[in-house]
Amino acid sequence: MSQNALRAADPASPEVMSKRAWWLVGLNILVPGSAQTLAGNRRFGRFAMGLSILFWILLAATIVAALVLRGQLLLVLANPIVLWALAAVLGLYGLLWVVCTLDTVRLSRLVRVRPASRAGVALLAIVALVATGGAAFAGAAFAGRAAHVLAEVGSNTIQIIGPDGKPIQVGPFTGSANVLLVGSDSGDGNPAYGERGEALNDVTILIHLSTKSQSATAVSIPRDLYVGQPACRKPDGTTVPAVQQARFNTALSRGGLSCVVAAVQQLTGLTIPYAALVQFDGVVAMSDAVGGVTVCLAAPIDDPYTGLKLPAGANTLQGQTALSFLRTRHGLSTGSDLQRISNQQVFLSALVRQITSGNTLGDPNKVLGLADAAAKNMQLSTQLGQTGTLVSMALALKSIPLERIAFVQYPPRPPTSTGRA
Template sequence: MAENTEHRPPRRRGLRIALFALAGVVLVGAGLGGLAYWKLNGNIRSVDISGQLGTARPPASTGGAFNVLVLGSDSRSGDNGNLAGGETGDTARSDTAMVVHVNQAHTAASVVSIPRDTLVPRPACTGTGGKQVAAARSAMFNSAYEVGGPACAVKTAEQLTGMRMDHFVEVDFAGFAAMIDAIGGVDVTTTVAIDDEDSGLHLDPGDHHLGGEQALAFVRTRHGVGDGSDLGRIELQQEMVRAMLGQVGALGLAANPVAMWKLGDQLTSSLTTDSDLASVGALVGLAQTIKKIGPDQLTMVTLPVVYSVSDPNRVVPKNPDAQQLWAALRGDGAVPQSVLAEQPTNPAQADPSSGPSAHPSGGPSARASASAARSARPTAVDGGAE
């Protein structure tokens, strides 16, 4: 939904500070010597998206506007282990997906969250190890990453949006938790109890300070609050972004080189990017490019969806709303008012006394009343903490 800044004071100014945090890390690294800078650069993992996809893509962005696909991977490899509950296995999917569009003047950005269970046409891809993956007429959006890795996820996003994904950024479970711990945790407020056995998160109503693992559980919880749907979880993820920015703003990084170095080390260690963005210099350049984008110039929405006729546990883009949203961004325009008007609410910020209300797009209400909501509609989208 459009960011309401009327009642969000000074902590939201952390957005601008966060954009410069990495730039500050570079300065600290330079002061500590070339070895420190080299270490930060070596932390970043990269994928040659352009080399894998070739030229069969939407045209490159022009005039200064650009798009970034941001993914949160649910990989359980390495340090990810069994973080945040849910099923474990050898595969990984894009548990969180956001398309970030920065306008030509670099003065505003729109962030569109794509529900992971959205059924979309998935194009043919070349998977890991060169294995060819056949196209699918209807597949969950997050399956593209599972079968073909980052390049297939980018290709699927480009087909869905009609826009070139100029950059790609991925963070996994362990990386996200480590970043939260590096900034000293985050503060969140919930007006309702959250009790989710799948994610392992148990919070009473009130204010809470969350460490890395709890923050990860917060952004992955779904069954412990609201109606158990992925749409409500997306709202929790957007709330966590606000909390992170507020905490970064309170750190006073410019006067605390040790904290700045720790954050920079965790940040670069947590990222996988496209090859063009895989250096501290490139990331700092990106931050400089969007330095004019403050909280008042950021709009966060969820892709309009409705439940699928063929599978009530999945959703499909709601047209013409979804088409109008992508068309507006392709034309470097603002998110349409019709899309802003039908956004879900944050289940953690619901009025505990209010019952469920139908979501305008035909999806579930995100208001807190899990048992009532579940009895009034089909099974929640997907299962588990996944």
């Protein structure tokens, strides 16, 4: 149908007006603004068409980049500023769709269209508006939420202070790094966990990640291991003196995350540039975010202190049940912390398997849920809290085969007179 026929159609002919309406709605679906350019306000139509074409070019470029340079694209999109800009673009495009569609329906002059076509034209316009405009608004909302979560992760960080009193500095993640994961028993002030007293690092796991060897190793350090602990710096800059011998889980209460890092570095001789502090609620939130973590138990668990009862075999742990599983000792056969460490490793192994599966990493809502859980319930070291580092590590972990991820336990030893275990 020619431009003149679209602009100067005979309103007295229902047949012509019906054909014109179908064309206008179809053109609006293909390129918003084209209907206005051909049959309405040409200035607005050209403006809308220009924006639409630019949007489709950017979308095509993004799809190509996702296929060819996926890692680099994720690094760019992990920037909160980029995500806010993307949210604004998608929101404006959705608004443009609404305006163009409503104006196209007006230009169609449905009262002049054959009754048999009237409902079809209107329905096509509405379906297209909901599908495309709705997708744009949903994308804008998701990008805005992701920007907020990533900004929250970056703002809620802890500076690791070295023995020289200066913050530990590290370059960009290049494929190999040591990351310390510390679980605090403080409850972070949540009254549901009762009076907690001093904050103890009851869970201390050192993770070595290497893309060069395509492997990851997580070493759990027993909380009851007695070792000498070095002098370290509190967040306020004051120095905590060294101790000749102390139970390992007192490192956090001595001076915070930096003191746990210092204790692990002295114990292992390794440099630790990245660390994270996790609270009780973090376990609950992360297990909820992935839809539960399935573990296989060789024996049933019956803990009279917490009320946790789990049968032998496969159990999907979520929420408070997941937390109780990680904390229980009295429900285990020996009641020891070493047996609890084994449970923690079983849970973490299953969590890694769940996260690296396509069901989690392939679901943007689950990925965002994990990030949101981390933002609200974890404190990352300043270097680890950088979004580029987080994305690089996530991609590195995803590239490692599950059979090359090992969970081991630091060997417990009795205390000695020298204070070294």
